[in-house]
Amino acid sequence: MSSSNIDKQSRIRNFSIIAHIDHGKSTLADRILEFTGALSSREMQDQVLDKMDLERERGITIKLQAVRLNYKAKDGNEYTLHLIDTPGHVDFTYEVSRSLAACEGALLIIDAAQGIEAQTLANVYLALENELEIVPVINKIDLPSAEPERVKQEVEDVIGLDTSDAVLASAKEGIGIEEILEQVIQKIPAPTGDADAPLQALIFDSHFDPYRGVIVYTRVVNGKMKPGMKIRMMATEKEFEIIELGTFTPKPIKVDELNVGDVGFVIASIRNVKDTRVGDTITEAKRPAAAALPGYRKVNPMVFCGMYPVESSEYDALREALEKLELNDASLQYEPETSTALGFGFRCGFLGLLHMEIIQERIEREFDINLITTAPSVVYHAYMNDSTQSMIRIDNPTKLPLQEKLDRVEEPYVKATIMVPNDYVGSVMEICQNKRGEYKDMKYFDVRRVSLIYEIPLSEIVYDFFDQLKSSTKGYASFDYELIGYRASKLVKMDILLNGESVDALSLIVHRDKAYNRGRLLVEKLRSLIPRQMFEVPIQAAIGQKIIARETISAMRKNVLAKCYGGDISRKRKLIEKQKEGKKRMKQVGSVEVPQEAFMAVLQMDEPNKK
């Protein structure tokens, strides 16, 4: 390798920013971009690293990106910095871990008023797994409630990081930015790697551009890439020819090559993001690397739900919407599904609830399709009791075989870390126990805060766990979880009957000990959600042949319009309009009109906190 290349490589720093949500990651990233001159102040009006509208509205970062910055350090040298953004939600943990794998270091941002939170720790563990140098930054020191010294001590005690020269910063007021960059240069190592070795480049993200095809975000670990080179994706074994290479500054600019340590994008006439899996290694087809980079795994959806068009004529439009979204989202899965109650639709798989909500919203907003979605379900493993002992993956409660045929059913469990001020420990424990959680550990951070570890079935977390946690702790609890595997549970299928007919889209899998309680609450909730019909409608919950709960919706007495007779006509029209509006989200199930909310009722039941 030439000495100028070595020089260049020694002046590269690749880093991420990790933080608990709202501790100031995006604001700090913007400041860094501004300080290094990558953005003018006018451009600063948009938070560049948070791109999509939805993201901005929800205030979270979903799609990761990488920016190349030039920084003239105090030592007089010019450095190339690659700042790699990470998504801020537990649904996207694998993507976070791969973007961290593209770095040598990470800025750990901690809010000076709040201190360490659950995702601070989760992110630190991911950074440590990837052997990153962690540079602590205490942010928001401008806040009157900031306690930087206490938070520094907390970081020392809990994480074991030396905080003697942690930067005290305010991303909002632009304090400490230069010091942060100086520490990036001094503390984070330059990339090591061999420019003459066969190509190994890590894919840490990709997205679909309608004009250019898939744009792959990559970090070169060994070797180099040039336009015209034939590349191979080592996991998917697909081959492509590089058409263009570039980096984001943050505007995309073309480059002639991507060398060891470089972070940038590759365009190679790739049509589907499924060919460019996050975590996969790009190598040269002609001279492939002996092995892929470590850490690749295929991410599997954790949560499934049914999506049905309200108007059955929109089925094709829904399929096209899913096809388009899938181009850009390798973790979205779907397959056609038919429901007796809802007709033709799709069973869709997501990384988590947030991922699911984002896709639902995009289908409705960008594709203008009215959807009926069924309650989300986790994937159960059902083991048959016949001679085969075979296992069936159940991603839809209706598919659970009859009880008599089952040896056992297993469900996914997570290890949940909940951080909470002392005063709320009691209520958090109660929620966890109510959610079938198994207590594992409790650690005191300081006199005020506690970290609780529970093992909880994922299905219980899907059902409004986080909302309950937030509301019973005045918003102070923070929460993170990781999947730890499958365990056998006493699970049964509960069916819901409307007017005597079982509605498949309302079936759910519940723990046997909770079935009666859930069944009763669910039929009560359904009674309040389903409008009166022209006739009386019984709502029943059943396990097998046995009815465990019943409510009745009494028949409608008079036409709503009757009220308006003699009244003014515009009011009447408004009422008709309103009824039409309301109708949009109704589905005719047998002879009963059922609103969208009914299919989600199981998520909204306020279960009294009793065991």
Ligand SMILES: Nc1nc2c(ncn2[C@@H]2O[C@H](COP(=O)(O)OP(=O)(O)OP(=O)(O)O)[C@@H](O)[C@H]2O)c(=O)[nH]1
């Ligand atoms: N007072 C004060 N507020 C700050 C500072 N840095 C960020 N904030 C505010 O804190 C809130 C969260 O900041 P973001 O930068 O969006 O936080 P984030 O960590 O990127 O959040 P996610 O993108 O949701 O992960 C915003 O309202 C910011 O204006 C700071 O130094 N001081």
